[in-house]
Amino acid sequence: MTHPESKEPANRGVIYVFLCYLIWGVFPLYFLLTAPATPFEIVAERVLFSLLFCAILVPLTRQYPALRRVLARPRTLLLLGIAGLLIFANWLLYIIATTSGNVMEASLGYYINPIVSVALGVVILGEKLRTLQWAGIAIAALAVLVMCFFYGSVPWLGLGLAFSFGLYGLLKKQAGNVPAVVSLTVETLLLSPLAIFIIWHFAATDQLTLFTQGTAHFWILAASGLVTAVPLLMFAGAASRVPLSMLGMVQYLTPTMQFVLALFVTHETLNAGRWAGFILIWVAAAFFIADSVQVLKAQRRLRKI
Template identity: 35%
Template sequence: MAETVTAPQPASDDESLRGFLFALSAYLLWGMLPFFMKAVAHIPASEVVAHRVVWSVPIAGVVLLLLRRTADIRRALGSPRTLAMAALTATFIAVNWGVYVWAVGAGRAVETALGYYINPLVSIALAAIFLREKLSAMQVAAVGLAALAVVVLTVDAGGLPWVSLVLAFSFATYGFLRKTLPVGPSQGFFLEVLILSIPALGYIAWVQWTGEGHFRLSVPTDTWLLLACGPVTAVPLLFFAFGAKLLRYSTIGIMQYIAPTMIFLIAVFAFKEPFGGVRAVAFALIWSALVIYTWPMLRARFRQRRPMMAGSPSE
């Protein structure tokens, strides 16, 4: 999924529209991603993630060349501190990808949707714990409802909903740490996949040498699917990075529910995953939490637009 980026104030309606279209495209592509993950479900998740990393590198590199941002990468490669920070963020996003790929293939896409719904609420909790940010009463209520949903699922299943929790905490931690990386979003993504490509290439070489790899000419369908892992991974991330630069953070915050909603609908109606009464209660708690969390952003946007509309000249 996406990086957590604080977007600058948009300069014009035209830029806002372009930013909205970029972000919407990213979220729609992420929402459709379960179909691709089902297509590669017969391939081990570790191999899929390795190919996601390796084939993302040339795409991210071309984008940097087009944007003329290669100097940033040269400076980053010469900074041990930046490399260490990028290696840490890369580790968290790799964990997130691995669990997501495995979960969809294992018929647990509903749990992945829950994880990405919980993610913004985990981000709030991390900010309160590590940055000492004071939470509003509504934010506390939202986090509390999310925690209650986890308790409901834990009691029903006899164990923690680890897929949802790992996805939520790994991505929230990734976003939290990503803000400290002193490079832009597209440069940061290139740096992360470049670092991950070293173990990924080694792993791919090993599985190919042992005969267990799926990247072979004798099975062209698998080869094309693994090659597609690059654009499937890189394109929505880059779309999101460009969109986030042109949109208000509140707009991004509201739009982030598009992808998990699509994943949820696909899991229940296309993949026919079970969705019983207890899960319905848990999701109702999460959706209530998200309404509480999102309402202040919607109210703020409405208050900003009302003076603008009142001040515009009538035709």
């Protein structure tokens, strides 16, 4: 039997998950404001400002003990270090896509990402798929082939985003139950030498825009730490309160918002081949959502018993 007081954390979790995916959905608008900074500069500064923000969050959230435990485990550090490189690549590809008029392809990447994550679970972790999940993977693969054939080129940005984030999630899973703030702190800490080198290179070659384009530009770039950490914390809060199947359904909100932004804000065009590919991707997503609904219903039936 469900008690009324148990509904409050669940309701809060639903709010967190929707806010999280809404923020991620409007990310292209934020990165468009970072011009004329280049993608490498933006990513390097995102790493450093995220680390700075985490340095404030760790004591506020009393995560020092968890951080010390992670820093004392070499295997976890190695996994988070590789995960950091993958998220660096993911951020870089995403910023290249959003600042070069390819928001549509970023949207494609995040439609494919859940399907890639499930496929990686099967191939690497030996997980078993349900019928609807198999159908979704098959249709998604067909969608990519259709795009390659009709569009005349492989959607490298979209596939790069999907696989980098899918592998990132896989490594995070293998790293164990590391709190979100601690994980982001360690990842950005390990990435900071690379980020500092990139900033130094841009400063030495007079390409750094952080201090040369006015106060507003500085604070837009400085806000990258905030816009990185806040939705991540919301996601962590949601993951502990709502079923995984609900997270699986709502995650399609982000690429849908990006698709709408690409059509009506950045005014990207779709030829027939890309429309066909996206329609197939939406069908694949529908299979995964249907599977999540089935799992959610089964979980509710079990709780009533």
